[in-house]
Amino acid sequence: MSKLVLIVDDEAGYRQLYAQALSRAGYETIAAADGLQALQMIEAKRPELVLCDVRLPGLDGLELLRRGRRERPDLPFLLITAHAEVGQAVRALKLGAVDYLAKPVDSDQLLAAVAEVVGPAEQTADDDLPPQALHGLVAQAPAWRAALAQALKAAASTASVLITGESGAGKEVLARLIHRHSPRAAKPLVAVNCAAIPAGLLASELFGHERGSFTGASARRLGRFREADGGTLFLDEIGDMPLELQPALLRAIETGRVTPVGGDRELASDFRLIAATNHDIQAEAAAGRFRQDLYYRLNVVAIEAPPLRQRPEDILPLARRFLAGGDKRLSRAAAQALQAHHWPGNVRELANAMERAGLLSQTDVILPEHLPPAVRQGAASASPGPAPPATATPPAVKTLEQSEVEAIRLALAQTGGNRTKAADILGITRRGLIYKLKRLGLD
Numbered sequence: 001m002s003k004l005v006l007i008v009d010d011e012a013g014y015r016q017l018y019a020q021a022l023s024r025a026g027y028e029t030i031a032a033a034d035g036l037q038a039l040q041m042i043e044a045k046r047p048e049l050v051l052c053d054v055r056l057p058g059l060d061g062l063e064l065l066r067r068g069r070r071e072r073p074d075l076p077f078l079l080i081t082a083h084a085e086v087g088q089a090v091r092a093l094k095l096g097a098v099d100y101l102a103k104p105v106d107s108d109q110l111l112a113a114v115a116e117v118v119g120p121a122e123q124t125a126d127d128d129l130p131p132q133a134l135h136g137l138v139a140q141a142p143a144w145r146a147a148l149a150q151a152l153k154a155a156a157s158t159a160s161v162l163i164t165g166e167s168g169a170g171k172e173v174l175a176r177l178i179h180r181h182s183p184r185a186a187k188p189l190v191a192v193n194c195a196a197i198p199a200g201l202l203a204s205e206l207f208g209h210e211r212g213s214f215t216g217a218s219a220r221r222l223g224r225f226r227e228a229d230g231g232t233l234f235l236d237e238i239g240d241m242p243l244e245l246q247p248a249l250l251r252a253i254e255t256g257r258v259t260p261v262g263g264d265r266e267l268a269s270d271f272r273l274i275a276a277t278n279h280d281i282q283a284e285a286a287a288g289r290f291r292q293d294l295y296y297r298l299n300v301v302a303i304e305a306p307p308l309r310q311r312p313e314d315i316l317p318l319a320r321r322f323l324a325g326g327d328k329r330l331s332r333a334a335a336q337a338l339q340a341h342h343w344p345g346n347v348r349e350l351a352n353a354m355e356r357a358g359l360l361s362q363t364d365v366i367l368p369e370h371l372p373p374a375v376r377q378g379a380a381s382a383s384p385g386p387a388p389p390a391t392a393t394p395p396a397v398k399t400l401e402q403s404e405v406e407a408i409r410l411a412l413a414q415t416g417g418n419r420t421k422a423a424d425i426l427g428i429t430r431r432g433l434i435y436k437l438k439r440l441g442l443d
């Protein structure tokens with residue numbers, strides 16, 4: 001079930017505009033043209049959010065807010081105001097609106113604000129990925145859901161799987177999911193990072209060794225292949241497997257038997273192989289740097305972990321997941337920066353960025369300044385603000401933001417900088433004032 005948003009605007013054009021943007025993002029919408037109709041819908045349809053214009057015929061937006069929240073105190077309202085209506089916006093916040101958007105509202109801004117209040121739209125399930133199969137993994141983006149679906153399908157067979165994708169994109173996550181859903185789930189998943197083990201030691205790490213088979217081999221060693229007997233062997237960074245080891249690997253896959261270093265007998269192991277790489281090993285194979293026959297053996301089932309930039313729907317849910325634990329939330333500007341960034345380090349980079357932001361932010365809000373410089377810069381270059389009009393005539397009315405800055409400056413001046421008293425004058429909480437000071441760059 002997707003989340004239901006009630007849109008209230010007397011202009012059909014706006015109702016349609018907001019409805020289109022929201023339903024494209026996966027929200028369900030209903031719409032009312034006036035306050036009274038909206039009140040009835042709040043009761044009858046139980047929306048999770050009301051998005052409403054302040055100026056409405058009859059029952060205006062503020063009155064609707066007051067009465068709507070009497071009906072349902074937990075119901076969030078996002079108000080839309082024209083620039084000149086700053087007083088109303090302030091009253092709206094006092095009455096409990098979670099935020100306001102100034103007209104004209106572009107759809108990115110709208111979606112970011114809505115997602116911030118009620119979270120992402122539930123996935124409208126056009127694939128058959130049972131949520132309980134995902135073990136809490138974030139999975140909103142179609143490209144990522146397709147990879148997860150392939151992984152679940154692969155789980156039932158014993159065929160070798162080759163998972164490709166950039167670093168940090170979730171290849172190991174997919175491998176673990178396959179194992180968890182396979183008939184081998186009760187046995188171990190043995191993971192080996194082929195790039196992390198010196199080439200000279202890799203053979204004995206994988207195939208084991210007999211006691212005394214080489215200097216330092218004081219005890220017998222089972223080897224990863226045999227440790228994975230009955231379970232799954234996950235060979236990460238298989239592209240870094242030295243060429244000279246590849247024949248033995250191929251043989252192990254083909255026969256299910258391995259020969260320990262320094263041993264003279266083959267030993268059986270019933271393993272299921274999953275390999276992963278962030279190289280293009282097909283190209284490596286074509287260039288003679290990876291054995292072609294091994295490549296075909298590994299690549300029976302191919303799954304690609306898509307890079308995060310191709311999964312925009314996952315970015316904010318993942319970011320919130322990585323923030324979870326604390327009670328911090330993303331500011332709209334920070335959310336926009338996250339969505340604009342290219343994420344060369346994929347999910348791992350996002351996890352690190354959010355951990356850092358959680359530590360840097362002193363309040364309960366994550367602002368762009370808490371994000372790593374590379375992430376902030378992406379936002380700056382990717383979404384330049386609206387271009388200034390060609391003939392720069394000063395605007396007749398102040399923007400809401402300018403009016404806010406003025407009101408806050410005045411209140412602080414009157415109270416000699418006392419934030420608690422200034423917040424009182426402004427009719428907002430002290431925390432709200434501190435948030436605004438940050439957001440407006442005044443602190």
Ligand SMILES: Nc1ncnc2c1ncn2[C@@H]1O[C@H](COP(=O)(O)OP(=O)(O)OP(=O)(O)O)[C@@H](O)[C@H]1O
Nearest residue numbers: 137138139166167168169170171172173278347348
């Ligand atoms: N959909 C997801 N939901 C929650 N956490 C995720 C998700 N995808 C990835 N992660 C987390 O992101 C990190 C990177 O994922 P993972 O290790 O699977 O990437 P990888 O592609 O195997 O990286 P590498 O190529 O560097 O080995 C991990 O900490 C993982 O738990």
